[in-house]
Amino acid sequence: MIKSTENIIEVKDLVKKFGDFVANDHLTFEVKKGEIFGFLGANGAGKTTAIKILSGLSYPTSGEVNVAGYDVYKEREKVKKNIGYMSQKFSLYEDLTVKENIRFYGGIYGLSNKYIKEKTESLLDRLKMRDIQNSLISSLPLGWKQKIAFSVAIFHSPKIVFLDEPTGGVDPITRRDFWEMIYEASHEGITVFVTTHYMDEAEYCGRVSIMDRGSIEGLGTPVELKGQFNAQNMDEVFLKIAR
Amino acid sequence: MKRFIGFVKKEFHHIFRDPRTMLILFGMPIAQILIFGYVVSNEINDVKIGVYDKSKDHITKEITNKITASGFFILSDNLDSDKEIEDAFKKGIIREVIVFEQNFAQKLEREGSASIQIIADASDANTANIVANYTESIINSYMREELWAEGLTYQINPEVRMLYNDELKGVYMFVPGTMALILMLVSAMMTSISIAREKEMGTMEVLLVSPLKPLPIVIGKVIPYMVLSFINAIIIIALSFFVFEMPIQGSLIFLLTETLLFIFMALSLGILISTASNSQMVAMFISMFALMLPTMLLSGFIFPIENMPKLLQWVSAIMPAKYFITIIKNIMIKGSGIGVIWKETLIIAGMTLFFLMMSVKKFKVRLE
Structure with missing residues (x-):
């Protein structure tokens, strides 16, 4: 994995509201170039909303969002040229x-x-x-x-690829093969932004953010998070945050 | 541009690889026009009629026998007064009443001519027209074969009267009607389903994430259906012209232009439906119940609008097909130009604009 200090995604105070409902509540995080960034959270925590904003499918209510060096609001077309996207439906x-x-x-x-x-x-x-x-x-x-x-x-x-629950519904062996492909892409310098339900997959990520009810409750490498929440594995971290 | 062509090509792949789509696109229009053309309009069988014989002589009996022996008609009522005619029609069983004038045979012998009145229930204009034509030709053949053959140069004058709808609105209804229906089906339903399919399969998201802009995506999806709808329209016009001898009095180019306008309208309606539906099922149900049934029942295609209750007449005023049918009938039968049907043309153009604007608005709301 290429270690880099350059930020490829910068999100500052991202807010997304649907009427009174706040789907994303002041999210702030960065993703480094070439890293595998895990974006975790229970269903309805606001992951999909955030990934949609990052990939230009939806506009933020307020906040600054920079992807691949471009503002998602003003330079949408340039953002689009530099990202790839794969949804949980595989979309072929x-x-x-x-x-x-x-x-x-x-x-x-x-x-x-x-x-x-x-x-x-x-x-x-x-x-x-x-x-x-x-x-x-x-x-x-x-x-x-x-x-x-x-x-x-x-x-x-692309510079970044967004994977929205890419491993839903496939067996563990195929999931493993798939993560091999993710690592390969990462070696080629592509930043991987992945959401997942599977906590064992969270361990494969460089850094992980865990969302709960619209805001980010934990952010760091799997090792850091386990230490911070005093947990054996990511499953425990997740449960502690979600409760 | 190259991207766009690739996109359209992909859309044609979808269409040509799906047997069901192909069947709806090409099997149905031909089947429909043939069904409406042959089965519905040209054949009559066992039509129930009434006879009001004021004369009751040997010639009127012979004519009545000849008519009932033809196999096309069944004598169901013998009437005795003018008032009974109206009542018999209102019961809805008989479609035609034949009235022989008083002293029919005597008149023939003395004056050389006598009249028969043929009264048909023209609320179903198609059937009325055919029924009356059959009756007339049976009477004519009786005149030639039985009377003239014996050297009696009598003249029997059939007088046709259409009851409830004297102008016979709806005679050539099936061609414009089928055309409206098919174009609605192919353009509106198929586009809405195909766009909804992209949403259902998740491919729409991928397309929207790509550098393709939403407008080219929609246009790319719509173009193949526009082309195929237009081909369909030409097939229908050709079939009705060559097989059913429907006249084309007006300009063919004008006819095709108006057809294209209607296709645009149907496509924008299809796009609007697709913005409101996330799955193919929903798109299909909306198209079926909001488009197909009203188009068939309320546009004047099957039931003449003049005979509808007032409330349904108002509903039919928002059926785009109603205006299209008027346009087509005017061009094909009367040879009208834009001067006569500018109002209908304008209404369809307005509807197109309205549907497009609504779609854009709904699409924006989705992005917010």
């Missing part, structure tokens, strides 16, 4: 083939045909999916879809 087109999906997503990021072709070839080799390049996504098992979805999300070499 079921009725397109593996190759068509890659080509389509490469295309909407404005990459050249030649570049897409070359990169697709090397990607298919790396994923060992050459045999199934012309199969429809709907015919593939969940774990494969997940790998392809992640590869597609970082196909245009």
